[in-house]
Amino acid sequence: MLENIVRMGMEFQHLGQFELRQICYFIAVVQADNNFSEAAKRLGIKQPPLSQRIQALEELLSTHQKTLAVKLFDRSKRPIQLTEAGQAFLVEAQQALIHLNRAVSYARQASQGEIGRLIIGMNNSIANTILPEVVQEFQQRFPKVELELHEVTIQQEIQMLKNHQLDVIFQRSPSFEQNDPALSFQPILEEYFVVALPTTHALADQSKISLKALADDAIILPSLDVLPFYEKVVTLCREAGFEPKINQTVTVTGVVTLLSLVAAGVGVSILPNHVQTLHREGVVYRSLQNAALNRQIAVVWRQEDSSIVLRQFLKVIQEVMNLSLLDSW
16 A cells, blocks of 8 residues: 555656646636636736746646647637647646545545544443434534444454444443553443333332342343343342342343343343333333442543544534543543
8 A cells, every 4th residue: 555655656746846826727717718818807817927827837748758849728819729738638637626626625524523434333221322312413413424333242342442343332331441541431321220020010000119029020131141240130139138030041132032021921120221212012111229220331432543533423422411521532
């Protein structure tokens, strides 16, 4: 890649003799129907300097040793006309200016994070809470930025972030280690937990349910190997004075599948409050009483990532969540 760039630079080195103003003046004359006086008037300059610029451009076009003198205008005719060389130069010069103008625009947009690409790693917790609002707000402000969203597991996300397969992720505590010098973390949301019950359950009419009230129920939890956080549910049950009856015949990680089992009466479950956005028929959600069960969600990105697009995305999160702006952002 570097060799190609160097080679291109050497190939274009001779173009350094040309002035952009010369080419713009040439096109201005053409747009004035090849009338130098009218073009000078439109440009706000006198005609002699304009004619000198065009002549200088023709001289530069003629400097190649195998090239005869290049004339862009046939000045012997009235009105003045473009020569064949002038017509050929006009077509390509216009395209070059269009591309140059686009390059200027893209550079300005890129410097503001208005164009580019961002790869986001997501999970249920964030997808069912703030992600829709964040994505909608970001796309409204930066419609030319390409957002790529991937659902990832706890086991995958940090390594994918460090491998530059993802640009930003949302991690749930206690998964994230804030002392990792390669990463920046910012807590953005705190989840609490609710009880998911079949609508036919004897406790379904209560607004709050204690863990102890579930002592005789089969409890369905996500796989503890995949989501070790749920070991805390087991610990809290023991602190409440009973050994939870974890349904060992069910292995499930997906929330939708788990809620389907609750609806079927296989058991009850204790899940983060974001599941309440999933209105599963046959399931009701009730507050968990006298149980300190919550976890934080943090947005995580590479410390060394200097992407303007990433900064704009973090800024949108900050505004949506009404967070204080940290220096690390």
